[in-house]
Amino acid sequence: MRLATYNVEWFSNLFDDDGALIDNNSWSGRQDVTKAEQAVALARVFRAINADAILIIEAPDISPHRDGRVALENFAAYAGIRARTALAGFPNDTQQEIILLYDPDTVSARHAPRGDGTGKKGSRDAPRFDGVFRLDLDIDAAPELIRWSKPPLEVALKTKGGREIRLIGVHANSKAPHGAQEGHAAYRISIENRRKQLAQCIWLRQRIEQHLEDGDDLIVLGDLNDGPGLDDYEKLFGRSSVEIIMGEEGATRLFDPHARLALSQRIGAIPTSSRFRLPPDGRYLSAMLDYIMVSPKLHDLDPVWRIWHPFDDPAIYADQTLRGALLTASDHFPVSLDIAL
Numbered sequence: 001m002r003l004a005t006y007n008v009e010w011f012s013n014l015f016d017d018d019g020a021l022i023d024n025n026s027w028s029g030r031q032d033v034t035k036a037e038q039a040v041a042l043a044r045v046f047r048a049i050n051a052d053a054i055l056i057i058e059a060p061d062i063s064p065h066r067d068g069r070v071a072l073e074n075f076a077a078y079a080g081i082r083a084r085t086a087l088a089g090f091p092n093d094t095q096q097e098i099i100l101l102y103d104p105d106t107v108s109a110r111h112a113p114r115g116d117g118t119g120k121k122g123s124r125d126a127p128r129f130d131g132v133f134r135l136d137l138d139i140d141a142a143p144e145l146i147r148w149s150k151p152p153l154e155v156a157l158k159t160k161g162g163r164e165i166r167l168i169g170v171h172a173n174s175k176a177p178h179g180a181q182e183g184h185a186a187y188r189i190s191i192e193n194r195r196k197q198l199a200q201c202i203w204l205r206q207r208i209e210q211h212l213e214d215g216d217d218l219i220v221l222g223d224l225n226d227g228p229g230l231d232d233y234e235k236l237f238g239r240s241s242v243e244i245i246m247g248e249e250g251a252t253r254l255f256d257p258h259a260r261l262a263l264s265q266r267i268g269a270i271p272t273s274s275r276f277r278l279p280p281d282g283r284y285l286s287a288m289l290d291y292i293m294v295s296p297k298l299h300d301l302d303p304v305w306r307i308w309h310p311f312d313d314p315a316i317y318a319d320q321t322l323r324g325a326l327l328t329a330s331d332h333f334p335v336s337l338d339i340a341l
Contacts, residue, residue, distance in 0.1 A: 001106065001159065001341045004049050005169070005221040005290055007057035007274070007332035012068070012095055014039055015060050019070035021078055031277065033328055041328035043079035048322050049308065049334055052106045053157065054083050055169040057223045057290075057332075059099035062091045072101055087111060089153040089169075090130040098153040098169045098222065112156035112166070114207060122146075126206035129154070133203040137195045146199040149173060152222075159341050165298075166211055170204065170222035172241060173197040197226065201241040208245065211295070212252045218295040220245060220254060223332065225289055246293060254293035257305055258335075262288055273307050274332045292337045303339035 010029030014022055021039060028038040046054070060068035069086035076084035082103040089098065089111045102109050115128035122132030122145050129151040134143040153169035173196050204220070211218045226241040239248075243263065247253035258271040273290040277283070294303060310316050310323040310333070317323055326333055 002049070002051045002336055002338050003167075003219065003221070003292065004051040004054040004334050004336040005057065005223070005292060006045075006049075006054055006334040007171075007223045007290060007330060008042065009058060009330045009332070010038075011042075011056065011058055012060040012066075012071075014042075015066075015068075015071040015074070017065050019060075019067055019074050021071075021074055023078075030328075030331075037328055039075075039078070041325040042075070042330075043081075044322060044325035045308070045329050045334065046076075046079045046081045046083075048325075049336055050081070051083055051101075051103075051336060053100055053102035053109065053167075054334075055153070055167070055221055056099045056101060057096070057169075057171045059088075059097040061095040062088060062097050063095075068097045068099055072099055076101060082106070085109075087153075087155065089113065089155075090151040092148075092150045094149055096150060096171065098150055098171055100153060100155055100167070100169060102157070106160060108158045110156050111154065113154045114210065120145075126203060126210060129203075129207075133199065135199045135202060137199055144195075144199065146196060146203065148200060152204065161341070163217070163341050165217045165219060165341070168204070168207065168218070168220045170220060170224065172223065172225045173200055174225050197241055198239075198244065201244040205244050205247070208247070208254065209251070216295070217298050218254070219292060219298065219337070221292040221335075221337075223290050242291065252296065254295060255299045256291045256293040258288055258307065259291055259293065271307055271312070272309065273335055276331050290332055290335045292335055294337070294339075298339065301340050303337050306336045306338075308334040308336065 013029040014035050022035050023039050025034045028035045060071040062068045072086040083101040085104045087100045087109050113128050115126050118127045118131035122134035124134050133146040136143045150171045155167040157165045157167050224241050242259050262270045272286040272288050274287050276285050278285050310326040
């Protein structure tokens, strides 16, 4: 069985309010890429992955006038892929949903949130992801109230053989100081964003520990917007979000080989799953942001991970059509997991 996660930049722009694919030469939102070009590229990438279930990060919008699930099912028909049924969890206000596309012939899936709902005052004990988490971030005896701008998608996935896997799809808070110029304001916003992201990941880790204590097979996947050694703020707080989610010393740990390599090798080559153009000169920055972490019993099944990176994977680099499609489709590259279930 193949599971995957894929952050698709500006995916929502490819659909009208009825969920129909806009397949024309208007601009897509990606620099110098038309909607038609991005749609063709994405179809090629999705067909190449051929996943039983693929988590879409920055999926099309769900709102009173739009339904990203309809949009993705229409895209699946256009692309001719097996993963053709869409599942969403709690909606958000960001126009970037977390939606699972899956093949109903090989797996079934349902939204299965855990935790209690909260009021405005929140809870310290892993509340439901559409609620409020109360955590003292700055040790001033006044707990902050933390919310997910994109509540994680909790899925009960069952194979045709009857094995149930719990998936948690995540798009963690960005650390970027959006709306601020360089200087003290940008630094302050970056610190606030880092605190919020760490609090979200502490909340998520509490949920992970609940599943591990219950003996569940668990996979946490998505875009964590963080990784070991990515910025100086990690030094200030002492750890990255990835380390919190995977589990620290003495805890039952999740496993992802790319995260493990990054944690063990602060200097030298590490894997990457994204490639961004930066102003002012348009040069590229690469980073490892996308992960698929598995619980110990699943790790014992010897799964195989793959980052579909057009320059780091020799087989993909040799396929000129797929290589070009990956570069056109998004600023992230898919990560897949092959596992015997």
